[in-house]
Amino acid sequence: xxxxxxxxxxxxxxxxxxxxxxxxxxxxxxxxxxxxxxxxxxxxxxxxxxxxxxxxxxxxxxxxxxxxxxxxxxxxxxxxxxxxxxxxxxxxxxxxxxxxxxxxxxxxxxxxxxxxxxxxxxxxxxxxxxxxxxxxxxxxxxxxxxxxxxxxxxxxxxxxxxxxxxxxxxxxxxxxxxxxxxxxxxxxxxxxxxxxxxxxxxxxxxxxxxxxxxxxxxxxxxxxxxxxxxxxxxxxxxxxxxxxxxxxxxxxxxxxxxxxxxxxxxxxxxxxxxxxxxxxxxxxxxxxxxxxxxxxxxxxxxxxxxxxxxxxxxxxxxxxxxxxxxxxxxxxxxxxxxxxxxxxxxxxxxxxxxxxxxxxxxxxxxxxxxxxxxxxxxxxxxxxxxxxxxxxxxxxxxxxxxxxxxxxxxxxxxxxxxxxxxxxx
Numbered sequence: 014x015x016x017x018x019x020x021x022x023x024x025x026x027x028x029x030x031x032x033x034x035x036x037x038x039x040x041x042x043x044x045x046x047x048x049x050x051x052x053x054x055x056x057x058x059x060x061x062x063x064x065x066x067x068x069x070x071x072x073x074x075x076x077x078x079x080x081x082x083x084x085x086x087x088x089x090x091x092x093x094x095x096x097x098x099x100x101x102x103x104x105x106x107x108x109x110x111x112x113x114x115x116x117x118x119x120x121x122x123x124x125x126x127x128x129x130x131x132x133x134x135x136x137x138x139x140x141x142x143x144x145x146x147x148x149x150x151x152x153x154x155x156x157x158x159x160x161x162x163x164x165x166x167x168x169x170x171x172x173x174x175x176x177x178x179x180x181x182x183x184x185x186x187x188x189x190x191x192x193x194x195x196x197x198x199x200x201x202x203x204x205x206x207x208x209x210x211x212x213x214x215x216x217x218x219x220x221x222x223x224x225x226x227x228x229x230x231x232x233x234x235x236x237x238x239x240x241x242x243x244x245x246x247x248x249x250x251x252x253x254x255x256x257x258x259x260x261x262x263x264x265x266x267x268x269x270x271x272x273x274x275x276x277x278x279x280x281x282x283x284x285x286x287x288x289x290x291x292x293x294x295x296x297x298x299x300x301x302x303x304x305x306x307x308x309x310x311x312x313x314x315x316x317x318x319x320x321x322x323x324x325x326x327x328x329x330x331x332x333x334x335x336x337x338x339x340x341x342x343x344x345x346x347x348x349x350x351x352x353x354x355x356x357x358x359x360x361x362x363x364x365x366x367x368x369x370x371x372x373x374x375x376x377x378x379x380x381x382x383x384x385x386x387x388x389x390x391x392x393x394x395x396x397x398x399x400x401x402x403x404x405x406x407x408x409x410x411x412x413x414x415x416x417x418x419x420x421x422x423x424x425x426x427x428x429x430x431x432x433x434x435x436x437x438x
Contacts, residue, residue, distance in 0.1 A: 016042060018042055018043060018044040019042055019043050019044065019080035019081065019334055020043075020044050020046060020075070020077055020078060020079055020080050020081075021043045021044065021045050021046065021080060021081040021082075021083060021330055021333065021334070022045075022046045022047075022048040022072065022075075022079060022081065022082045022083070023045050023046065023047060023048060023083055023084065024048045024049060024054060024068070024082070024083070024084035024086070024090045024093060024094065024097075025047075025048075025049060025050060025051035025053075025054040025055065025084065025086055025090055026045070026047045026051070027051055029383065029385065030085065030311050030314065030326070031045065031047075033314060033315065033318065033324055033326065034324075034326050034330070043081075043330060043334075046075070048068055048071060048072070048082065049064065049067060049068055049071070051086070053067075054086065054089065054090055054093075055086060055087075055089075055090070055398070055399075056398050058187065060190075060191065060194070061089050061092075061093075061191040061194050061195060062194060064089060064093065065093060065096060065097070068093065068097055069097065069100060072097070072101060079101055079103070080103070080334055081098075081103060081104070081330065081333035081334045082094055082097045082098050082101065082103055082105070082333065083329050083330060083333045084308070085308055085309055085310075085311040085314075085326070085329065086308075086311070087306070087308070088115060088158060088188065088191075088192070089191055089195075090308075091111060091115065091306070091307055091308045092108065092111055092112065092115065092195050094106075094111075094308075095107060095108045095110075095111050096108055096198075098333075103333070104284045104332065104333060104334065104335040105284050105285065105333065106230075106282050106283055106284055106285035106307060107281065107282075107283075108195075108198060108199065109199055109281070110280055110281045110282040110283070110285075110307070111282070111285070111307040112195060112196070112199060113280050113281070113282075114280060114282065114287070114305040114306065114307040115158060115192075115306075115307065116157050116158060116192070116196075116205060116210070117155065117156075117157045117158065117214045117304065118134070118136055118157045118204075118205065118208050118212065118214050119157075119201075119202070119205045120304070120305055121134045121214070121216075122202070122204065122205070123276075123279060123280055124276055124302055124305075126279060127275050127276055127279045128272055128275060128276060128302075130272050130291075130299075130300045130301055130302055131301055131302045132216045132217040132218070132219045132301050133147065133148050133149075133216065133217040134148075134214060134215065134216045134217070135147070135148055135214075135215050136157075136208050136212050136213065136214060136215075137154070137174075137178065137213050137214075137215045139178050139179075139181065139182040139212075139213050140182075142174055142175050142178035142179075142213075143171075143174075144171060144174060144215075145215050148215060148216075148217055149217055150168065150169050150170060151167055151168065151169045151217075151218040152167075152168060152174075152215050152216055152217050152218055153165060153166065153167050153168075153215070153216050153218055154166050154168055154174065154177045154178060154181060154213055154214070154215055155181070155213070155214055155216070156181055156185045156188070156189060156211070156212070156213055156214070157192070157208060157210065157211075157212045157213070157214055158188055158189065158192040158210060159185070159188060163184075163399065163400070163401070163402070164180065164181050164184050164185060164402065165401070165402055166180070166181070166402055167218060167250065174215075178213060181213050182213070185211055185213075186211075189210050189211030190210070190211070191210075192210030192211070193209055193210035193211060194210075195210070196209065196210050219292045219294065219299075219301040219303075220292060220294055221292040221293045221294035221295055221296075221299075221301075222242065222261065222292070222293045222295060223242070223243040223244075223245070223290065223291070223292055223293075223303070224240055224241065224242055224243065224259055224261060224269065224290070224291050224292075224293060225240065225241045225243060225255070225288050225289065225290050225291070225310065225313070226239075226240050226269050226270065226273045226288065226289045226291065227239045227240070227241065227286075227287075227288045227309065227310060227313055227317075227325055228273060228277070228286070228287055228288070228289075229285065229286045229287065229328045229329075229332060229338050230277055230278070230282045230283045230284065230285055230287065231283070231284065231332060231337050231338065232283070232337070233278065233283060234274075234278070235273060235274040235277035235278050235282075235287075236274075236338075237269070237270045237273050237274070238325070238328070238338075238340045238342075239257060239258065239313070239317060239321070239325070240257075240258065240259040240261070240266050240269060240270075241255050241256065241257045241258075241259060241310075241313055241316065242255070242256045242257070242259045242260060242261065243255050243256075243290075244256065246356065246404070249358075249403060249404065250401070250403060251354075251356055251358075251401055251403055251404040252354050252401075253353065253354060253356075254351045254352060254353045254354065254424075255312060255313060255316065255351060255352045256316075256349065256350070256351040256417075256420075257313065257316040257317070257320055257349070257350050257351070258320060258349070261293065265293055265298075265300070268300055269289075269291055269293075269300065272289075272291075272300060272302070273287075273289050276289070276302070276305070277289075277305075280305070282307055284332050284333075284335070285307055285308070285332060286307075286308055286309040286325065286328050286329050286332065287305065287306060287307055287308070287309075288305075288306045288308070288309060288310045288313070289302060289304075289305050289306070290302070290303035290304050290305075290306075291303060308329075309325045309326070309328070309329050310325075311326075312352055312409075313325060313352070314326055315350070315352070315383055315411040316350040316351065316352060316411065317340075317345075318345060319345050319346065319347045319350035319381065319411070319413035320343065320345045320347055320348070320349065320350050320413070321340065321341050321342055321343060321344055321345050322341045322343075322344030322345040322346075323340060323341050323344070323345075325340070327339070327340060328340055345413070346381075346413060347381065347413030347414055347415065348414070348415050348416065349413070349414055349415070349416060349417060349420055350411065350412065350413040350414070350420075351411070351412055351420055351424075352409055352410070352411050353409065353410050353411075353412065353424040353427070354406055354408075354409050355406070355407045355408050355409070355410075355427075355428055355431070356404040356405060356406050356407060357394070357404065357405050357407060357435065358403065358404050358405070359405075359437050360393065360394050360395045360405065360437070361393070361394050361405070361435035361436055361437040362391075362392075362393055362394075362435070362436040363388045363389060363390050363391065363392055363393075363394065363433065363434075363435060364390070364434040364435065364436055365390055365432075365433070365434040366386055366388055366389070366390050366433055367386060367408075367430075367431040367432060367433070371430055371431055371432065372384060372386075372431075374430050375410075375426075375427055375430050375431065378426060378430065379412065379423050379426060379427060381411075381412050381413040381414070381423070382410050382411065382412055382423070382427060383410065383411040384408060384409075384410050384427075384431075385408060385409045385410070386407075386408045386431075387406045387407060387408055387409065388405075388406075388407045388408070388433060394435075407433050408427075408431060410424065410427050412424060412427075
């Protein structure tokens with residue numbers, strides 16, 4: 014008897030990730046169905062309650078069996094997955110465990126119960142911002158919920174702290190209100206209830222090499238299946254590339270894995286992928302958790318495919334249908350891979366972007382390249398969604414190679430072949 018394909022609903026699919034998933038031979042038993050679109054989910058003013066209603070209506074209209082609901086985007090997608098899975102009797106993490114990761118203050122409180130691998134932190138009053146007792150400059154100010162480093166500011170003194178607090182207060186409305194709606198579904202610890210979803214977290218700045226542990230939780234056990242290095246543009250906090258596999262000493266990677274397991278099992282996340290961002294201070298040997306995400310990083314997916322032979326979508330889908338993930342290791346075509354970001358640090362009007370002929374030359378000269386052009390002709394860079402607070406992304410490219418020098422040469426060639434005409438402000 015031939016097993017029927019399982020129907021997997023994917024919240025806000027984009028072309029690159031959907032194509033990557035459909036090409037996987039290991040995922041042949043699955044049939045993927047779009048559930049709402051990315052623009053409505055991530056960038057519209059549609060409330061979370063309405064998004065959940067629209068998604069459930071679409072599921073109710075489906076004539077066949079529903080076997081799984083998945084998503085790889087940040088909030089609200091990451092929080093909609095457990096709600097919709099529960100409503101439809103499907104495997105998935107609990108909403109509480111997801112929000113424990115996503116609410117930056119609650120996450121720190123939970124981390125503190127099992128590890129000291131985190132910076133000093135405190136909530137600040139956005140209406141009367143002052144340096145929290147016991148914290149030292151420099152520090153980072155960020156909403157308790159944001160994404161893509163939006164509204165995250167590094168501050169060195171009281172004046173900068175007040176200015177950043179004002180900008181955060183004025184800019185956090187849409188996401189903060191949606192997050193408050195989500196919190197209303199849960200029984201919260203008093204400290205988290207008092208902070209709410211529109212609070213601001215201050216954290217002492219930590220330094221070092223930034224890395225990310227990618228893994229999953231299944232059957233109450235946490236597993237890490239890859240560690241990725243993050244490299245920034247010199248003297249900035251803006252990413253230049255994500256590189257896999259990590260070059261960190263094996264002993265440091267083992268500590269990252271151990272901390273990740275302890276924290277995720279304490280959080281209680283299950284039937285879910287996760288990624289945890291760390292800093293490793295090379296001078297003090299200290300590890301500090303930057304943040305926890307109760308989802309995979311779709312930015313890392315092509316890196317796993319290039320090096321290991323399978324993107325981390327594999328784990329996401331298998332967990333969603335109740336199966337234990339089976340992730341290969343070092344079975345890909347390349348020894349090393351990276352996602353590179355080409356950025357500018359001044360706002361500008363985009364007068365033109367690379368043509369189809371330009372993109373074709375890249376595909377011909379750099380066969381491993383997968384391109385995402387972010388800048389849009391006729392738009393101001395500062396109007397583009399999901400930019401960090403200090404730079405503007407023009408394009409990103411995924412590349413595989415035999416070594417790092419070849420990887421860098423490929424990126425440099427992509428920059429040469431992809432012209433942008435910018436009218437700086």
